[in-house]
Amino acid sequence: MQFKTIKEINAGLVSKKFSAEELIKYTFDLINENKDLNCFISLDEENALAKAKKIKVKKDSHLLSGIPIAQKDLFCAKGIKTTCGSKMLENFYPPYNSKVVEALDAAGSICVGKTNMDEFAMGSSNETSFFGNVHNPWKKGFVPGGSSGGAACSVAAGLVPAATGTDTGGSIRQPAALCGLTGIKPTYGRISRWGMIAFASSLDQAGPVCRTAEDCSILLDAMSGYDSRDTTSLNLDPTNTFADLSKPYENLRIGIVDEFNIDALSKESQTLFNESLKVFESLGASIHKISLPNINQSVPTYYVIAPAECSSNLSRYDGVKFGHRSLEAEDLESLYINSRSEGFGDEVKRRILIGTYVLSAGYYDAYYKKAQQVRRLIKNDYEKAFKEVDLIVSPTSPSEAFEFGSKGTQDPTELYLEDLYTISSNLAGLPALSMPHGFVNGLPVGIQLTGNYLEESMILNFANRFQQSTDFHNAKPTFEDFQ
Amino acid sequence: MDDQTVRTICYLSRLKLDDEKSKKILSDLDTIIEMIDSLSSTNTENISPLYNPLEETARKFNDKIKSDNNKELFLESAPESDENFFLVPKVVD
Numbered sequence: 081m082q083f084k085t086i087k088e089i090n091a092g093l094v095s096k097k098f099s100a101e102e103l104i105k106y107t108f109d110l111i112n113e114n115k116d117l118n119c120f121i122s123l124d125e126e127n128a129l130a131k132a133k134k135i136k137v138k139k140d141s142h143l144l145s146g147i148p149i150a151q152k153d154l155f156c157a158k159g160i161k162t163t164c165g166s167k168m169l170e171n172f173y174p175p176y177n178s179k180v181v182e183a184l185d186a187a188g189s190i191c192v193g194k195t196n197m198d199e200f201a202m203g204s205s206n207e208t209s210f211f212g213n214v215h216n217p218w219k220k221g222f223v224p225g226g227s228s229g230g231a232a233c234s235v236a237a238g239l240v241p242a243a244t245g246t247d248t249g250g251s252i253r254q255p256a257a258l259c260g261l262t263g264i265k266p267t268y269g270r271i272s273r274w275g276m277i278a279f280a281s282s283l284d285q286a287g288p289v290c291r292t293a294e295d296c297s298i299l300l301d302a303m304s305g306y307d308s309r310d311t312t313s314l315n316l317d318p319t320n321t322f323a324d325l326s327k328p329y330e331n332l333r334i335g336i337v338d339e340f341n342i343d344a345l346s347k348e349s350q351t352l353f354n355e356s357l358k359v360f361e362s363l364g365a366s367i368h369k370i371s372l373p374n375i376n377q378s379v380p381t382y383y384v385i386a387p388a389e390c391s392s393n394l395s396r397y398d399g400v401k402f403g404h405r406s407l408e409a410e411d412l413e414s415l416y417i418n419s420r421s422e423g424f425g426d427e428v429k430r431r432i433l434i435g436t437y438v439l440s441a442g443y444y445d446a447y448y449k450k451a452q453q454v455r456r457l458i459k460n461d462y463e464k465a466f467k468e469v470d471l472i473v474s475p476t477s478p479s480e481a482f483e484f485g486s487k488g489t490q491d492p493t494e495l496y497l498e499d500l501y502t503i504s505s506n507l508a509g510l511p512a513l514s515m516p517h518g519f520v521n522g523l524p525v526g527i528q529l530t531g532n533y534l535e536e537s538m539i540l541n542f543a544n545r546f547q548q549s550t551d552f553h554n555a556k557p558t559f560e561d562f563q
Numbered sequence: 564m565d566d567q568t569v570r571t572i573c574y575l576s577r578l579k580l581d582d583e584k585s586k587k588i589l590s591d592l593d594t595i596i597e598m599i600d601s602l603s604s605t606n607t608e609n610i611s612p613l614y615n616p617l618e619e620t621a622r623k624f625n626d627k628i629k630s631d632n633n634k635e636l637f638l639e640s641a642p643e644s645d646e647n648f649f650l651v652p653k654v655v656d
Binding site: 172173174175267268269282283311312314374377379380381383384391395398399400401402403404405409410411412414415416417418420421424426429430432433434436437438440446447449450451452453454455456457459491492493496506507508509510533 | 564568571572573575576577578579580581584588591592594595596598599600601602603605607610611612613614615616617622623624633636637639640641642643649651652653654
C-alpha cells in the first residue's frame with residue numbers, strides 16, 4: 081500500500097482487499113520504521129485506530145473514506161498538540177478544530193498525525209523548526225523544502241498518500257517540487273483559514289500535497305467552500321475539480337514569462353523545461369511569450385508585506401493566554417519580553433523585527449505602503465497577461481533540493497530567493513500548482529502552472545493530462561542513504 | 564539600522580536579542596533592508612495600495628453575543644490561571 085494513490089487505496093478498501101483498520105495499522109508501522117525522516121511532530125494513533133475500526137468503506141462512500149492523511153502542524157485540531165513548529169506552542173492543545181480538519185474528518189479521512197514544518201511557516205527548507213530538520217526522502221541530509229517540509233516528506237516517503245499544507249509564498253509548491261510531488265495553492269479565499277495558525281493573513285492559503293493532480297483534486301474539493309468564520313472566505317460552493325478532470329479544456333494558450341529569464345537556469349533545468357513545453361504542445365496547447373514587467377519586484381514586496389503581517393499576527397503570543405511563558409519574569413513587561421524571546425526562534429525574530437520596522441512611524445510609507453502599491457502593479461500585470469493566455473508556466477524553484485545548512489546561513493536573502501517563482505501568485509491571490517517534471521543531479525524538480533482566479537479546475541485538468549503522458553509522478557525514492 | 568533604531572524596534576516587538584546572536588541578526592536585518600530598498604526604484608505614482616488580493620471578499624460582522632461560554636476551556640490553555648482569570652505578575656502595588 082506504500083506509494084499508492086488515494087484512488088488505488090480506495091479501490092483496495094471498497095473491494096475489501098484490506099480494511100481501514102489494517103490500513104491504519106500498516107501506516108503506523110511505516111511511520112515508525114521511518115522515524116529518522118523526522119517528518120511528524122506528533123502522532124494520533126489511538127484516535128486514528130478508533131476511527132478506522134468504525135469505518136466501512138463502500139462503493140458510494142467518499143473517496144477519502146478511510147484514507148490516512150497527515151495534517152500540517154498549524155491546523156488546529158481539538159485536543160491534539162498543535163505546535164506550528166515552535167517552542168512557543170510546544171504544549172498547545174487547541175480547544176477547537178480548524179475548518180480544514182473538520183472538512184477532511186467529515187469526508188471520512190483519518191488523520192494519523194501532525195507534520196513538521198518551518199517555525200510559524202517561515203522558511204523554505206524546514207530548517208527553522210524547533211523540532212529539528214526534516215530529511216528529503218530522496219537524499220538524507222538534504223532539505224525537503226519548506227515550510228510544508230514534513231507534509232511533503234510524509235507523502236514522498238509513501239507513508240501517507242496525501243497531506244495538507246499551507247502556502248504563504250510557495251510553502252506547498254516548493255516542497256512538492258523538491259520531493260517529486262504535486263501540490264496546489266488555490267485562489268486566495270477558496271479554503272477557509274479558520275483555525276489555521278496565522279503567519280501573513282492576506283497571503284496564507286491552505287492546499288493539498290499528493291502524488292498526483294488527480295489526488296490533489298480529491299482533497300481540494302473536500303477542503304474548499306464558504307465558511308462564515310473566515311471574513312476572507314469566498315462565498316462560493318466547494319470546487320468540483322475532480323469531476324472537471326474529464327472536461328475537454330482544449331487549445332489552451334500557455335505563457336512563458338520573459339522576465340523569469342529561463343536561460344539563467346542550469347543546462348539540465350533548461351532542458352527539462354523545454355521538454356515539458358513539448359509535452360504541453362503534444363496535448364494541444366500553444367506556447368506564447370508574455371511579459372510581467374513588475375514580477376522581479378515580487379521578492380522585496382513579499383519581504384515587506386509578509387513580515388509586517390507576521391509582526392502583527394504574532395503579537396498575540398505574550399505568555400498570558402496560551403503558549404510558552406518565561407519563568408524568569410519579574411513584572412508584566414519582562415513576562416512579555418522574556419516569553420517571546422525564549423519562545424521564538426531566530427528566523428521568526430528576524431521577521432517580526434523587519435515587520436515592526438516597516439510598519440513603524442517614519443518608515444510606513446516608504447516600505448509598507450510602497451510594497452502594497454507594487455503589489456497592485458504585480459496583480460495588474462497578471463490581469464493583463466490572462467487576457468492573452470490561459471495558464472502561465474515557470475519552474476517552481478530555481479534549483480533542486482540542497483544540503484542542510486548550505487543556503488541562507490550567511491545571507492538570509494539567499495534562501496528567500498528560493499521562492500522567486502512562487503511568491504507572486506500569493507501577492508496576487510492566484511491559484512498555482514507544482515508537479516514533478518524530471519530530475520537534476522538525481523533529485524526531483526517541479527514545473528509550475530499558474531491560472532487565473534478560480535481556475536483550479538483548468539490547472540488540475542491540464543496537470544492530470546500531463547501526468548497521463550509522463551511518468552515523473554510515479555518515481556519513488558530508494559532510501560539507499562537511510563539504510 | 565543604527566543602535567537607537569534597533570533598541571526601539573526590539574522594544575516595540577517585545578523582543579530582546581542576546582549578545583551572542585544579536586550581531587548576526589542585526590547584520591541579517593541590514594541585508595534584508597538593502598534588498599527591500601530596491602522597491603524605491605518602481606514608479607508607483609497614482610497607484611492605490613492593494614492590501615488584500617481579493618478586496619471585495621473582506622466582510623465585516625456585527626458584534627453578536629453568543630450563548631456559549633468557554634471560559635473554563637480557554638483557561639485550561641493558560642500557563643497560569645485561577646478559576647476565573649488569567650494570572651500575570653503583580654501590576655499595581
